[in-house]
Amino acid sequence: MLKKRSTTKNKQKRLFKKARKMAEGATQRARLKGLPCDSTKTIADECLRQMIQTRGSCPYLYKRYKMNSSTGGGDFSPSLDKKIPSKGYVIGNIEVMSLRANRIKSDANSIEVRAVADAMALRGL
Numbered sequence: 849m850l851k852k853r854s855t856t857k858n859k860q861k862r863l864f865k866k867a868r869k870m871a872e873g874a875t876q877r878a879r880l881k882g883l884p885c886d887s888t889k890t891i892a893d894e895c896l897r898q899m900i901q902t903r904g905s906c907p908y909l910y911k912r913y914k915m916n917s918s919t920g921g922g923d924f925s926p927s928l929d930k931k932i933p934s935k936g937y938v939i940g941n942i943e944v945m946s947l948r949a950n951r952i953k954s955d956a957n958s959i960e961v962r963a964v965a966d967a968m969a970l971r972g973l
Contacts, residue, residue, distance in 0.1 A: 859904075862915050863896060863899050863900070863904070864896055866895075866899075866913075866915050866926055867892045867896040867899065868888075870891070870892070870895050870927070870944070871888045871889070871892035871895060871928075872888055874888075874891055875887075875891065875937065877937075878936050878937050883933075883935075883936030883937065884935060884937070884938050885937045885938065886937060886939055890939065891937055891939075895926070895928060895942075895944050898943065898944040899913065899944055902944075906924065906946035906949050907943075907944075907945060908945050908946070908949035908953070909945075909946055909949050911924050911946060912924070913926045913946065922947070923948035924947070924948060925946065925947050926946065926947075927946060928943075929942065929943045929944075929945055929950045929953065931943060
């Protein structure tokens, strides 16, 4: 049996669903933590805009997002990041990136990331 090719309309639908899901999760987390938060619709629209602007790829790792509903997409599924955590989920403070980039970014600052990258390069990794 041949696999159906994904149409542009189906891709847009998947992007919209993922943006909506990220926005719903963000508003729930903000409520629980008492953080500022724009409306779910506003956040979803911004997530969708960013995913379209980057042509469905992570702006940090340059890999296409994977949106597999059964597995969640893993390291390269889109993820919503707060640039400054205390400012919450508001326009200007949110950014869509891969889950892997988000984890790397949350665990280290730019100086540490550069140091690790330089050390890896020296070791041929």
